[in-house]
Amino acid sequence: MKELKLMKGNEAIAEAAIRAGADAYFGYPITPQSEILEYLMLERPHERTGMIVLQAESEVAAINMVYGGAACGRKVITSSSSPGISLKQEGISYMAGSELPCLVVNVVRGGPGLGTIQPSQSDYFQAVKGGGHGDYRLLVLAPQSVQEMADFVGLGFDLAFKYRNPVMILTDGALGQMMEKVWFDEQKPRQTVFPSWATTGKSTDRERNIITSLNLDSLKQEKHNQKIQDKYKKMKENEVRFEKIECDNAEYLFIAYGTSARICQKSVQLARERGIKAGLLRPITLFPFPEKAVLELANLVKGMLAVEMSTGQMVEDVKLAVKGKVKVEHFGRMGGVIPSPDEILIALENLIKKIS
Amino acid sequence: MTKRISADDIVKEENLVYKKTSLLTKNVMHYCPGCGHGTLHRLIAEVIEEMNIQSETIGITPVGCSVLMYNYLDIDMQGAAHGRAPALATAVKRLMPGKYVFTYQGDGDLAAIGTAETIHACNRGENFTIFFINNGIYGMTGGQMAPTTLPEMRSSTSPYGRDVKMMGNPLNITELVARLPGTYYVTRQAVHTPANVRKAKKAIRQAFESQKLNKGLSLVEILSNCNSGWKMSPLQANKWMVENMFPFYPIGDIKLEGKLLDKE
Amino acid sequence: MTEEIIIAGFGGQGVLSMGKILAYSGIMQEQEVSWMPSYGPEMRGGTANVTVILSDERISSPIINKFDTAIILNQQSMDKFENSVKPGGMLIYDGNGISRHPERKDINIYRVDAAEEAAKMESARTFNMIVLGGYLKIKPLVKLENVIRGLAESLPERHHSLIPVNEKAILRGMDIIKPVQEL
Numbered sequence: 001m002k003e004l005k006l007m008k009g010n011e012a013i014a015e016a017a018i019r020a021g022a023d024a025y026f027g028y029p030i031t032p033q034s035e036i037l038e039y040l041m042l043e044r045p046h047e048r049t050g051m052i053v054l055q056a057e058s059e060v061a062a063i064n065m066v067y068g069g070a071a072c073g074r075k076v077i078t079s080s081s082s083p084g085i086s087l088k089q090e091g092i093s094y095m096a097g098s099e100l101p102c103l104v105v106n107v108v109r110g111g112p113g114l115g116t117i118q119p120s121q122s123d124y125f126q127a128v129k130g131g132g133h134g135d136y137r138l139l140v141l142a143p144q145s146v147q148e149m150a151d152f153v154g155l156g157f158d159l160a161f162k163y164r165n166p167v168m169i170l171t172d173g174a175l176g177q178m179m180e181k182v183w184f185d186e187q188k189p190r191q192t193v194f195p196s197w198a199t200t201g202k203s204t205d206r207e208r209n210i211i212t213s214l215n216l217d218s219l220k221q222e223k224h225n226q227k228i229q230d231k232y233k234k235m236k237e238n239e240v241r242f243e244k245i246e247c248d249n250a251e252y253l254f255i256a257y258g259t260s261a262r263i264c265q266k267s268v269q270l271a272r273e274r275g276i277k278a279g280l281l282r283p284i285t286l287f288p289f290p291e292k293a294v295l296e297l298a299n300l301v302k303g304m305l306a307v308e309m310s311t312g313q314m315v316e317d318v319k320l321a322v323k324g325k326v327k328v329e330h331f332g333r334m335g336g337v338i339p340s341p342d343e344i345l346i347a348l349e350n351l352i353k354k355i356s
Numbered sequence: 357m358t359k360r361i362s363a364d365d366i367v368k369e370e371n372l373v374y375k376k377t378s379l380l381t382k383n384v385m386h387y388c389p390g391c392g393h394g395t396l397h398r399l400i401a402e403v404i405e406e407m408n409i410q411s412e413t414i415g416i417t418p419v420g421c422s423v424l425m426y427n428y429l430d431i432d433m434q435g436a437a438h439g440r441a442p443a444l445a446t447a448v449k450r451l452m453p454g455k456y457v458f459t460y461q462g463d464g465d466l467a468a469i470g471t472a473e474t475i476h477a478c479n480r481g482e483n484f485t486i487f488f489i490n491n492g493i494y495g496m497t498g499g500q501m502a503p504t505t506l507p508e509m510r511s512s513t514s515p516y517g518r519d520v521k522m523m524g525n526p527l528n529i530t531e532l533v534a535r536l537p538g539t540y541y542v543t544r545q546a547v548h549t550p551a552n553v554r555k556a557k558k559a560i561r562q563a564f565e566s567q568k569l570n571k572g573l574s575l576v577e578i579l580s581n582c583n584s585g586w587k588m589s590p591l592q593a594n595k596w597m598v599e600n601m602f603p604f605y606p607i608g609d610i611k612l613e614g615k616l617l618d619k620e
Numbered sequence: 621m622t623e624e625i626i627i628a629g630f631g632g633q634g635v636l637s638m639g640k641i642l643a644y645s646g647i648m649q650e651q652e653v654s655w656m657p658s659y660g661p662e663m664r665g666g667t668a669n670v671t672v673i674l675s676d677e678r679i680s681s682p683i684i685n686k687f688d689t690a691i692i693l694n695q696q697s698m699d700k701f702e703n704s705v706k707p708g709g710m711l712i713y714d715g716n717g718i719s720r721h722p723e724r725k726d727i728n729i730y731r732v733d734a735a736e737e738a739a740k741m742e743s744a745r746t747f748n749m750i751v752l753g754g755y756l757k758i759k760p761l762v763k764l765e766n767v768i769r770g771l772a773e774s775l776p777e778r779h780h781s782l783i784p785v786n787e788k789a790i791l792r793g794m795d796i797i798k799p800v801q802e803l
Contacts, residue, residue, distance in 0.1 A: 023451060024447060052447075054446070054447075054450065056476075057472055057473070057476035060443075060473075061440070061443040061446075061473050061476065062443075064436065064440035064444055065443045065444065065446055065447040066447070067434075067436070067440070067444055067447075068434065068436075068443065068444030068446065068447030068451075069448070069451050071448070072414075072452060074451050090437055091437060091440070094437050098435070199414050199432035199448075200414075200432065200452065200455075201410075201412050201413060201431075201432055201455055202410055202411055202432045204411065208426075208432055209432045209433075210426045210435070211433070211434045211435065212417075212435030213435065214423060214424075216424075
């Protein structure tokens with residue numbers, strides 16, 4: 001039986017983590033995502049499922065607790081917001097190198113630095129291009145509703161274990177703080193059988209398991225790099241997710257994810273009321289990016305407007321994908337300012353003027 | 357007159373009086389001759405073997421000379437980022453409370469970059485063991501000044517000796533964490549003489565045994581020379597350690613059964 | 621039907637919880653709802669606002685800058701949101717502490733003096749329910765029984781004894797709201 005609740009996006013992530021059978025959450029408070037840790041502490045998941053929740057001394061400690069738990073083959077989740085995610089990059093890089101599955105939630109706020117606590121999408125580069133040191137990628141999911149905040153927790157764990165790679169849910173303060181209806185799946189049991197690579201204690205019937213990202217031999221390291229690059233290739237083949245809204249007869253296309261995609265849906269309505277045939281392509285996976293879908297639409301539309309709450313980060317991936325076939329521009333607000341549906345429409349009208 | 361035996365005969369099973377512990381792998385250790393790491397690895401392996409807990413033990417390695425410890429011990433191990441081993445161990449032990457969990461960390465790892473993780477794991481009373489090997493220097497990176505480097509001691513980043521006015525004082529982190537309510541057993545030992553090796557092994561055993569009680573963190577500090585980093589022969593280095601390190605970092609138990617021993 | 625509402629006032633006036641009860645009420649009658657708060661330091665005693673959308677269809681943007689209804693509970697919010705009401709839309713305000721009354725000619729304006737009434741009822745904490753009652757009198761989008769069910773959902777069980785006094789406050793609000801300007 002599914003269960004209906006009215007919840008903040010942050011709370012939905014926390015509840016979904018319990019229901020997905022997560023083994024542990026480690027985190028550190030930071031606005032605008034502290035409700036995740038608060039909800040978990042209030043819910044006593046240890047009594048519901050045996051799930052462990054611990055408030056760490058720092059984001060650095062929290063991500064390394066995630067490393068320790070993930071290395072035992074457990075389903076472990078952590079969350080933070082931009083400045084805290086920067087601190088976690090060391091651990092995320094180590095986990096990508098050690099091929100450990102885990103779920104990292106970034107409820108983005110405006111930066112750089114301490115910035116603002118208001119919503120932003122300025123951590124796109126950090127999320128999809130690696131983030132920490134070394135050649136690696138995260139699989140990045142971008143929810144646009146409280147329902148997807150919940151749904152992507154279970155999906156994120158599945159993908160993390162499928163590829164033995166950290167998965168990031170890239171969301172923002174608006175989705176974290178807003179309440180919407182959310183349907184929850186039934187409680188999944190926590191796993192009782194762990195992957196063969198996990199450090200659960202060396203039994204006599206197997207070799208010892210070692211989890212490390214260290215390969216002092218360069219040729220060995222290069223081989224390892226090749227192996228993880230092959231995983232990213234497989235992700236590109238199998239895991240691209242996106243949604244097309246009013247794209248069938250569209251002449252102009254918005255490309256936006258997360259909160260911006262929600263606002264653009266209103267802009268599409270407003271545009272169509274004025275006789276502009278606008279559509280929206282919403283990437284759901286930011287890595288792998290829906291390059292093919294963007295290219296296909298580039299052959300059909302007259303112009304594209306990437307809408308992001310940043311100075312323009314995803315727009316670079318859009319431009320790479322369209323291979324110069326169509327004009328691509330960026331519109332965005334920064335520093336925690338959320339663009340309104342009608343200012344996005346004005347930006348589209350300006351683009352149309354330039355093209356015609 | 358005793359019978360002379362050849363080099364080939366000496367390694368025959370019937371002639372062996374002392375052998376490699378089965379929990380040590382066949383990999384050749386990379387440690388410098390005279391360094392304490394090899395001895396401490398062996399002691400930990402012996403204790404795990406004697407307690408018959410190979411399948412119950414998870415070790416966490418640091419960044420430092422012992423970063424490759426997992427090559428030498430035949431148990432499941434995780435390699436941590438620099439200083440973060442207590443965070444990993446916190447998760448491992450909480451997720452598998454029935455297992456024996458230990459970290460193995462040098463002074464740079466534990467007392468500089470990992471100070472926060474060390475202090476908070478100790479203060480939360482996490483139920484695992486920290487083996488803390490202290491040689492007063494960063495060995496792996498080539499002998500730089502460590503948080504535990506003594507006043508006036510030379511290193512590659514204190515070439516004229518540690519000037520405490522400029523570079524700060526050595527950090528006696530073991531005495532510091534012993535004062536936290538979360539630590540249950542805290543001791544300092546050395547492995548430079550057979551008698552010290554025996555005492556160190558007892559301490560290691562006691563630390564593992566105390567995990568059964570679930571009463572808090574156990575920390576065993578082992579003072580070691582770093583003859584390469586100190587630019588001395590192994591024997592000179594041990595002598596220097598006894599004369600200079602021991603007065604600053606006295607050997608012996610500091611906290612037993614959750615109670616500080618009053619040394620005054 | 622889609623109703624886009626902003627409720628704005630001081631932190632501590634129950635702005636956010638009033639929005640929450642409205643959202644819960646919408647759920648009780650199987651509508652789509654969204655509740656988007658302003659968040660951050662301004663919530664601690666400063667101004668607070670929340671955007672609530674009730675709709676029979678999937679809600680596109682939870683973040684909007686034009687509203688069908690603005691419920692305004694202090695002067696700062698009046699200055700900020702009066703011009704955000706769609707032409708033909710509705711503005712409800714509490715006159716308490718208002719030095720500059722609404723001036724728009726193209727919207728419906730109502731006044732509900734809830735602060736004064738709550739003081740009379742000796743129940744300051746039901747202030748927001750009096751306002752809600754006033755709103756529901758003019759726009760009966762959600763049925764009273766669904767509001768009560770919504771209240772029960774949003775209140776922790778230990779506070780369920782407070783439901784009757786809140787219901788009374790809603791009814792009182794329905795009585796005291798009065799038109800200032802009707803188109």
